Structures are given as structure tokens and as C-alpha cells.
Amino acid sequence: MESEQHFVVTNKTFISVWAALVALTVITVLVAQAHKGNTSVLVPLVIATTKASLVLWYFMHLKYEKKLFKLMLLVPIITLLVILGLTFLDIWFR
Template structure:
């Protein structure tokens, strides 16, 4: 049985991705110099998620992998959302912390 091989990703693609990641890092540090209240955390998380997506799909070759790998990631993310979300249904509606 022959193994399926990925086509090599060009050096160029990786370097461009790296530059975008550095720019996004600059954006997070820049935004954090201004106080927008609670929105700051959400901006930081949005930028971090975009960076994570770039690392996952380009650096980690997820783009080239089969559907199985992508479904696996989705299952993991849904699991995370369930356990974080359910915890917060408790935390946000407590009167006093014990």
C-alpha cells in the first residue's frame, strides 16, 4: 500500500503566514494600550482565535488533511464550548461565592 503524501507547502506561503501572525500580534499589543472596557478581552480573544486558525490550517497542514481531521477539531471545540458554557451558567448566576 502506498502512503498518500502531501504536496510540500511552499516556503513563501509559510513566510507570508508568519508575517501576518506578527502583524496580528502587533494589533493585540496596540489595542491593549487603549481602554475600551470589557470589549478589550473580546478583541484580544478574536485576534488570538484568528492567529490560532492560521497556525492550525497552514503551519499544522490542516488544510491538506482529510475531513476526519477537521471533524475531529470541530468535535473538540464543541466539547470545549459545552464545558465552558455550562460552567458559566453556574458562575454568572450565583449570588455570593462560597
């Protein structure tokens, strides 16, 4: 069995990602308080996806994985995107 390669990720990267996660959380809260109708749903969804991607990409080392794993992750993301899209066809056009 091949030994797994270990990539060293600098503390600077970790801290920047953490700061980005905190900033995005703050934006989510602000957008929710602004009561902007459809935007208050769409923006948090986009932000949540971005946050999850950051965690996967850096903290869970997806960045250093094979292309196949990255592609596989796209399958559930696309599925979820389509499902949410179709649900909002109802909610936004009522």
C-alpha cells in the same frame, strides 16, 4: 499501510502566514493598551483563535487533512467557545 502524501507548501505561503501572525500580535498589544472595556477581552480572544487556526491550517498541514480531522478539531473549539460564552454572561452583566 498507505504512504502519506506530502504537499509542498511554498515559502511565500509560510512567510505570509508568519507576517499575519506578527501583525495580529501587534493588534493584540494595541487593543490591550487602548483599555476599551469588554472589547479588550473579545478582540484578543478572536485574534488568538485566528492565530491558532492559521498555525494549525498551514504550519501543521490541517488544510491537507481529511474532513474528519477538521471536524474533530471543531469539537474542542466549540466546547471552548461555549464555555467562554457562558463565563462572559457573568462577567459582562455584573
